[in-house]
Amino acid sequence: MAVLAYRYHQFHKEKNDIFVDVAGEDDRKFSLGQLRRFSWRELQLATDNFSENNIIGQGGFGKVYKGILSDNMKVAVKRLADYYSPGGEAAFQREIQLISVAVHKNLLRLIGFCTTSSERILVYPYMQNLSVAYRLRELKPGEKGLDWPTRKNIAFGAAHGLEYLHEHCNPKIIHRDLKAANILLDDNFEPVLGDFGLAKHVDTKFTHVTTQVRGTMGHIAPEYISTGKSSEKTDVFGYGITLLELVTGQRAIDLSRLEEEEEVLLLDHIKKLLSENRLDDIVDGNLKTYDRKEVETIVQVALLCTNSSPEGRPKMTEVVKMLQGIGLAEKWAKWEQLEDAMKQDLSLMSRQYIWAEDSCTDQEAIQLSKAR
Template identity: 40%
Template sequence: MSDSGDEIPSPNTSLSHKLTSKTELLNLKLYVVIAILLAGVLAVSLLVFLCVRAHRVSRRRKSRIRVKHSSGSIPLVSKEIAEIKEPRPDPSPSPPPAAAAAAEGKIGNQKLKEARPTEPTVDVENGKRRSGESDVFGWGRWYSLRELETATRGFSPENVIGEGGYGVVYRGSLQDGSVVAVKNLLNNNRGQAQTEFKVEVEAIGKVKHKNLVGLIGYCAEGAQRMLVYEYIDNGNLEQWLHGDVGPVSPLTWDIRMKIAIGTAKGLAYLHEGLEPKVVHRDIKSSNILLDRKWNPRVSDFGLAKLLGPESSYVTTRVMGTFGYVSPEYASTGMLNEGSDVYSFGVLLMEIITGRSPIDYSRPAGEMNLVDWFKGMISSRRGEEILDPLIEVQPPPRSLKRALLVCLRCIDLDVHKRPKMGQIVHMLEAEDFPFRSETRSAR
């Protein structure tokens, strides 16, 4: 025992004294500082958790494809290119909406009626099927909503294989075992969904071509509008160009040219093999589907326009995707097949370079693919623009031929752009563009 008689402080008393003592931090007590630090740590932990979760949800939404390929999974794509959906005023006075719609659809409706002696079994406008008629008619089949719900497992998110501006595409298995792609048009804008529905039916209802996605049938019940397509099981070109494919792309130079030529043949058929001709209006890499042998199929005709023989162009509001839309169409609203040719030129640049048409992550001079491409060609640096993921370099003549086709397709003078049939010949002909050199040598 101490002689002084002072009490020895207990451990609890000493700890309590330290916690209640004031610190140099804003003269706050120690326990208040500890509480603030703990709250900060918890807040930071919560913020990190929410960010990680949001990132995972975002990646899951951008691509839900589960199809396997011989070289591995179909690559995911994180880049999103904004679509032009806002209407712009036409440069010239236009007729009332009802008259304009009738004028635009007159040729297509007439062609469909001529192709079918009897009327289809479905009232497309009201979504009703006539009783006592067959489910199958000239260009496709009528599917009930229940059939498509069963095929897609209730339109399950796990069956989503694509999402666009106007709808969601699901993978579906019909009762006969066949696999289809079901495009469910968004009905939050009934007028736009109805317009796209009618356009796709009229544009490609009876079209059969190996480089165009075939329309099998449709569903029209109440406000629901759905289109049933043949299923292409190897994703789209955008995924293979811009997805994570590793250090070497499975798209060799020969495969890329095969895709370009097949796409050009599909467009040539739309422009030159049909009457009235069909202007796609939304050619881009995500609308080029690929099968297991890398054969391309042009898809998504929701923005297509029909152009009769007596019309050199049609005036319409500007719609499409940034980076692919031709300058004259963007500025005037005057649309013809030359607009598709320009879009194909941009697509061919994308195939050659592996770059997106618009990429804001690149330096200022390289954001716009067309401007950067022109600058590289004018500087005689064409060999440097090739996609670095291509392992085997293409023959110099083949590369120069493809580069020249790109430049001709994006000519600012729409009248100087080649027709799609000519583009097919340019890409396939071994002597193009060296005919003059060959003749002089001879």
């Protein structure tokens, strides 16, 4: 693999060291493996000088623009904001390092990059159908939504992509921000996992990575929030929440639910409906037809993936099998037993609390009724 001179930061240190020269704008184009280096001028022309009309996404990382290269190839141009901050520069390096190494049909392919004294830009293929989140919740009139077979295919494709990152990359890669907004759809609505700005390598000698908590609320595993420890099991949790997004079309957190119930989190809302045997009420109202058995399978897999204990969550290799119905029945029966036991414990604690509270009240009444 070619070695490029990089002025300040080292990308990766394994068998080969990969560096990138950021000495300034360079109009030459060359490859790092299959990566292409773009000049600032090329991308400026491709995006109509980064026109606001070409914005197709944005977040804390910056903005993504639709662009058309001189050879008429459509691209998505990710222009990082505040790259000069430690987090911004690290995100740029991380995304090049990881996404150029991980190659799978369900992972977004990095075409190339551009570096100047003041810019860090990543270039990807343009995904004609944007993101799963867009197709679920942000459609414009006349645009095509996601039917049930497509949603099921997205569930499988995302599972295969994560399985590849966890089981077939060495060292393994954890995504750390899996959600419907980060699953993109190509011309044929095939899913690819994108946005590796928060991803990390995990050395197989260690079971977790301790770091500052990053990600999207509602998708973050409880142990990651409480301890700062992320692992492949935090990805499994995020995948489970994403499955619930696919089935319901809803966001992971929705404050509007407070008007009718206490469950702001989609996960709690689904558990409540399932306990009341209201599976059909879980399904997105925009779905006119769906396979009830397949919906049940995906909801069950989602709840197994979102087990509060990371040890209780399946590996992605197991998830792929369970989506096919292999081994799901036994794991689901065990999950139901544990849920029932937990509810009984909570009920017992609640009764004990009420009894203790009543006892205290009675004692206070007795004290107040004594002769003074």
